[in-house]
Amino acid sequence: MKTIRIQPQRFDTGAELAPLRALGGGAVASFTGIARSDPDARGDVTMIQLEHYPAMTSSALNELMDAAYGKWELLGCVLIHRVGEIFTGEEIVLVGAASLHRADALSAVAFLIDRLKTDIPLWKKEYRSDGSARWVDEKLSDIRVRTY
């Protein structure tokens, strides 16, 4: 079972993971990314605008999921990423994986979210409470700490 979606709408993590539980394995692992307020001198982040490259995003996510299936024994995988306006406290991304035993699901989720941050054409712009807006810089930690 492979599910990949790019959507502006909010989603319910529990509902999206339920199909993974029904696959008969003993393990479901997941990561949910949440928009945080990340306060600085310009105030809190109130909203994130997420831009993507529509002609490329889905195929790049498909390749990424195929790579995870090539590395681990997975029964199912879910990858949902929101685009457009996302307010602080809302979910941005969900990565979920099901496997017979925990190691495969846990490793696959870590791999998918690490690679998603460095290989998929998505860009965040932060809007703060003082009215300022800026594009988020690439985090060196995301590149260096790439686990796989």
Next chain:
Amino acid sequence: MRFVYFASVRETIGMDGEQRECPDTVITISDCIDWLSSLGDNYAQAFANRQNLRFAVDQQMAKVTVPLSGVKELAIFPPVTGG
């Protein structure tokens, strides 16, 4: 060739894409950035920091040394920040 721009590159150039034919001097992506930068201040400014540019040719990530022969779409954008 179709050019598409995203995020800060899109904003600085002032459009999300355009159709342009490259001159014969353009072989690689790097050559193409040199040529585009000569077309106006908005391009020069968008491409001033080469270290901060990423590329995709026909929807596949590509290094700046990749040749453009036969390519239909070149995307130019800053480092990705999803997740």
